[in-house]
Amino acid sequence: MTTSGMKLFFGTKLGRIYHADALNLMATMEDQSVNLIVTSPPFGLVRKKDYGNVDADEYLDWFRPFAVQFKRILRPNGSLVIDIGGAWIPGQPTRSLYHYELAIMLHKEMGLHLAQEFFWWSPSRLPTPAEWVTVRRVRVKDAIDPVWWFSPTPWPKASNRRVLAPYSDSMKTLLANGYKAKLRPSGHDISENFARDNGASIPPNLIALPNTESNSYYIRACEEKGISPHPARFPAELPEYFIRMLTDKGDLVFDPFGGSCVTAEVAERLGRRWVTCDVEQEYLFGGLSRFDFVSRKNRKRITYSLPSPASLWDESEESPALPEDGGKKRPVPTKKVQPVSSHASHEKSEAAEAVFAAPGSRRLL
Numbered sequence: 001m002t003t004s005g006m007k008l009f010f011g012t013k014l015g016r017i018y019h020a021d022a023l024n025l026m027a028t029m030e031d032q033s034v035n036l037i038v039t040s041p042p043f044g045l046v047r048k049k050d051y052g053n054v055d056a057d058e059y060l061d062w063f064r065p066f067a068v069q070f071k072r073i074l075r076p077n078g079s080l081v082i083d084i085g086g087a088w089i090p091g092q093p094t095r096s097l098y099h100y101e102l103a104i105m106l107h108k109e110m111g112l113h114l115a116q117e118f119f120w121w122s123p124s125r126l127p128t129p130a131e132w133v134t135v136r137r138v139r140v141k142d143a144i145d146p147v148w149w150f151s152p153t154p155w156p157k158a159s160n161r162r163v164l165a166p167y168s169d170s171m172k173t174l175l176a177n178g179y180k181a182k183l184r185p186s187g188h189d190i191s192e193n194f195a196r197d198n199g200a201s202i203p204p205n206l207i208a209l210p211n212t213e214s215n216s217y218y219i220r221a222c223e224e225k226g227i228s229p230h231p232a233r234f235p236a237e238l239p240e241y242f243i244r245m246l247t248d249k250g251d252l253v254f255d256p257f258g259g260s261c262v263t264a265e266v267a268e269r270l271g272r273r274w275v276t277c278d279v280e281q282e283y284l285f286g287g288l289s290r291f292d293f294v295s296r297k298n299r300k301r302i303t304y305s306l307p308s309p310a311s312l313w314d315e316s317e318e319s320p321a322l323p324e325d326g327g328k329k330r331p332v333p334t335k336k337v338q339p340v341s342s343h344a345s346h347e348k349s350e351a352a353e354a355v356f357a358a359p360g361s362r363r364l365l
Contacts, residue, residue, distance in 0.1 A: 043084065076152055218290055
């Protein structure tokens with residue numbers, strides 16, 4: 001790969017960081033030279049962000065030149081993994097479909113195959129968008145990002161043995177007590193192999209990772225150097241999942257939207273060759289701190305469980321009544337109820353109870 005005209009910002013024996021526009025850098029890269037592109041491009045958001053996002057309705061036109069280059073530089077059995085967050089239609093509690101349109105464009109126009117869709121669930125994500133979630137209470141919090149896995153072939157090289165997950169408590173119990181092979185009511189024939197102890201389980205396509213690093217080495221280093229940290233980082237375990245699953249040591253990993261250089265850090269730590277770039281030099285300066293802390297042995301891995309949505313349900317009637325307008329009218333903030341004085345009349349207490357119990361009255365959940 002030639003790099004004439006590109007500003008080399010930092011390098012190791014395995015990789016290079018360039019202060020460059022991704023399109024300009026990719027123009028210098030050889031055909032079919034990259035094993036894995038794993039990235040989180042600027043999302044098609046409604047509100048402008050510091051890292052340069054594009055309006056959702058303009059997103060496909062903006063992304064198309066990148067997609068052309070991705071297709072050209074990927075090896076025939078390589079993979080393209082894109083973490084792509086969703087967006088809300090301005091002024092209403094409905095979703096943009098731009099990220100699904102992007103997936104369709106990558107398949108129909110670029111000829112890429114959707115190997116599988118993943119969903120990154122961040123348990124720590126705040127209840128947003130606040131207007132629809134915490135004010136009008138007509139939506140639940142948006143806590144997942146779709147992650148598209150594409151390839152030039154229906155058969156990209158991959159192995160789920162690289163990303164096995166711990167057994168659940170119920171599976172451990174089954175292995176300890178034994179399992180009787182039988183035909184399930186669904187028609188699935190569960191054989192005796194189901195009770196074989198393989199040491200770990202095959203994970204689902206729901207990836208549970210918090211995005212909490214408010215006191216991480218990277219954040220502290222940025223603060224010490226007076227550098228603004230990148231505002232849209234993903235946790236290192238997300239690119240690590242796909243680098244482990246889809247590449248071997250020595251393969252080339254590329255992140256065209258390097259940001260805080262987390263993909264580069266993971267690739268370096270796992271012994272993969274790598275290239276990344278970003279147009280914002282300050283983000284790259286912050287990213288350099290990751291290479292002061294590349295060796296992370298004995299890191300604590302946290303396992304998350306997803307509670308049943310029915311955990312708090314009972315047989316009582318739901319309250320309050322659903323808003324007939326779907327939440328279109330913004331609710332009036334409920335005033336705090338002042339404690340009743342011991343000298344208050346018995347009649348006022350009964351009146352207050354009657355109002356609270358009246359059909360259609362508003363109650364705080």
